[in-house]
Amino acid sequence: MLRLAVTGAGGFLGWHVRVLLRVLGWPEPVVVTRADLADPERVAAKVDGADRVLHLAGVNRGEPADVSAGNVQLAAQLAQGLKHCATPPGSVVFANSVQAGNGTPYGDAKAAAAGILADTGLPVDDVLLPNLYGEHGRPFYNSAVATFCRLLAEGGQPEVHGDRELSLVHVTDAAARLVGVPAGQSWDPAMPALRIGVRDLADRLAAVAATYRSGEIPALLDRHDVRLFNTYRSHCFPAHYPLPLPRRADARGELVETVKAHGGGGQTFCSTTRPGVTRGEHFHLAKMERFVVLHGSAEISLRRVGDNEVVRFPVSGDEPVLVDMPTMWVHNLVNTGPDELVTMFWTNEVFDPGRPDTWPEPVEPPGAGQAVGGP
Known part of the structure; x- marks a missing residue:
């Protein structure tokens, strides 16, 4: 050191x-x-x-x-x-x-x-x-x-x-x-x-932008694919989010298309979160992470590392949307409703406990400035 x-x-x-x-x-x-x-x-x-x-x-x-x-x-x-x-x-x-x-x-x-x-x-x-x-x-x-x-x-x-x-x-x-x-x-x-x-x-890059315009994930086959994609996403944030998800409904119920990946690895997992509980409070250097609330209501908050301004997105399972976490932005998810929150997460790589690329830091450290709202 x-x-x-x-x-x-x-x-x-x-x-x-x-x-x-x-x-x-x-x-x-x-x-x-x-x-x-x-x-x-x-x-x-x-x-x-x-x-x-x-x-x-x-x-x-x-x-x-x-x-x-x-x-x-x-x-x-x-x-x-x-x-x-x-x-x-x-x-x-x-x-x-x-x-x-x-x-x-x-x-x-x-x-x-x-x-x-x-x-x-x-x-x-x-x-x-x-x-x-x-x-x-x-x-x-x-x-x-x-x-x-x-x-x-x-x-x-x-x-x-x-x-x-x-x-x-x-x-x-x-x-x-x-x-x-x-x-x-x-x-x-x-x-x-x-x-x-x-x-x-x-x-x-034009092909990446065309694929991602609707929230679909371009092929991420090597480290430069991932880093070019993360670079493009940094220029999209926060104006492009949250992004509505395609929904299909019939007499049986409803289907929401949460992730459409065109190539490369990935992992999907779901969590439940009790009222008032916060998840996250970390950032990633290279890993992409997607949040989709499927049931309940929540607030997703993000802050660029080294900055004080906080961007907030209120989200609900009633109208599912995606918010992709930009790399090098601290982020969290808080259950703001009275019911249990159900959230789907997707990352572009399978979790490796030896190389998690997850760095703890609170979104709102002591002395943080006035928060600003997302679109």
Whole structure:
């Protein structure tokens, strides 16, 4: 268990690093903001004695001159702060890019930043990261995956003007590599990559969106299938939920289609819950979980890890709907009615007690902000 300090903690990669640290049970990292970086003494005060400093802050998009100057400046500011430490950190881990030194303003700036950090004399782990994708990436900034997912979630279609091969790595795997932990329940620091053309990627995500539009589950045959699907779902939440379920009725009674999966494994189970009782209070890194209340009334509450706002969905067996839990969102289910609650759950994988991918955390921790209602 290490004491870490992190620059860029509020960004896409930084958030996933902080989620992984929470899963690992490590202390919250010391956050070094851009305002801190402008003052070497403030940097030194924050990183002094840290086991490791993760330099994740960077500039990915913008005018070429701004991208170049921004990445060099951030590294130089951190280096100045490191030189003021009474007890220098054990090492610096730099979130560099496979584009480093490729002759572009961005690539050359990342290479220059690595050199600046190396000149501090501290051990530097210079990690060359490929294209990262994952939940809650910023469209038109972090990756083509985020851009395509947002367009599709809003009912649009990706436009591909030039095709090239991408090497895509899920951001949790990159976080594991930067933090320096071995392979675990749903992360792999070896950063297994999906090699795919931009056009094929757009078609693949469009097919996922078309299948999921009615709540059907696309084929989830490998880890990238699951993670691309989870990434798409993060752009659907919460606006697309709850989703009505197809119902069939005749003289014998009623049938509700709760899960239609097009491929891959899965497990279905049902539970009863007494009035006032809460189930859940956990989150998942990769596992997909579906809730369908079949009898009684309940409230499903969710909160993104690290945030305070709570999204709530009142649901009832009188009008069954599905709510799929987004990954990295803490969630629970509370029986709000006077009768026993009957709920069907579905997950995309068979439960493995040795690798449950279930991380306890209350939806409403002490100090949580005002809750907001779901649609």
